[in-house]
Amino acid sequence: MPRRIIIAITGATGAVYGLRLLQVLAADPALETHLVITPAGAATIRQELRMEPAELKALATISYGHREIGAPIASGSFATDGMVIAPCSMNTLAAVAHGLSANLVTRAADVTLKERRRLILLARETPLTLAHLRNMAAVTEMGGLVAPPAPAFYNAPASISEMVDHTVGRTLDQLGLAELGAGLVRRWAGFERS
Numbered sequence: 001m002p003r004r005i006i007i008a009i010t011g012a013t014g015a016v017y018g019l020r021l022l023q024v025l026a027a028d029p030a031l032e033t034h035l036v037i038t039p040a041g042a043a044t045i046r047q048e049l050r051m052e053p054a055e056l057k058a059l060a061t062i063s064y065g066h067r068e069i070g071a072p073i074a075s076g077s078f079a080t081d082g083m084v085i086a087p088c089s090m091n092t093l094a095a096v097a098h099g100l101s102a103n104l105v106t107r108a109a110d111v112t113l114k115e116r117r118r119l120i121l122l123a124r125e126t127p128l129t130l131a132h133l134r135n136m137a138a139v140t141e142m143g144g145l146v147a148p149p150a151p152a153f154y155n156a157p158a159s160i161s162e163m164v165d166h167t168v169g170r171t172l173d174q175l176g177l178a179e180l181g182a183g184l185v186r187r188w189a190g191f192e193r194s
């Protein structure tokens with residue numbers, strides 16, 4: 001059974017996280033990646049990356065339309081090793097929190113939760129309303145992992161791409177794919193001793 005990861009890109013700012021995740025996962029030929037992009041996700045890809053969604057789809061093993069509700073990833077009988085929504089909009093977070101499955105992203109997320117598989121949401125918005133916070137709590141109570149893409153500074157990043165890589169590497173840690181993120185994360189080893 002190949003290792004399969006579902007990746008969704010929704011319309012929060014930070015399409016680069018989805019892109020980088022796809023690039024890193026594509027380096028492992030033993031991994032299958034299943035990609036879904038929402039229409040708002042496609043808009044942010046064009047705005048923020050100056051790329052066409054098709055360029056990201058080319059990095060995935062298989063990609064689906066967001067309305068393709070008959071796709072394999074819409075069924076729990078299709079085994080996967082987890083799902084990452086990177087980035088995750090508050091709209092998609094709300095749908096996941098309430099078990100709504102109107103598109104393939106939210107259906108696949110619902111399936112991932114019901115099958116007790118790893119679901120990671122790089123949920124992005126600021127500031128947060130009580131609704132956002134409650135939805136994050138609901139997803140957490142259901143076993144999902146809410147991992148806002150907040151940059152770390154303890155590793156002294158020299159560029160935005162290093163910040164992005166750190167977040168992507170830590171996401172791979174959570175997927176149990178730490179070996180793929182080896183070059184992306186500068187891990188904390190304590191304060192330097194003088």
Ligand SMILES: Cc1cc2nc3c(=O)[nH]c(=O)nc-3n(C[C@H](O)[C@H](O)[C@H](O)COP(=O)(O)O)c2cc1C
Nearest residue numbers: 010011012013038040041047089090091092124125
């Ligand atoms: C450039 C841009 C940036 C956006 N950034 C965010 C954001 O950071 N977080 C968020 O929740 N929504 C953001 N939105 C709004 C979402 O795209 C919008 O709520 C959309 O309906 C989400 O749909 P989806 O969940 O199907 O992708 C942004 C929209 C645009 C055009």
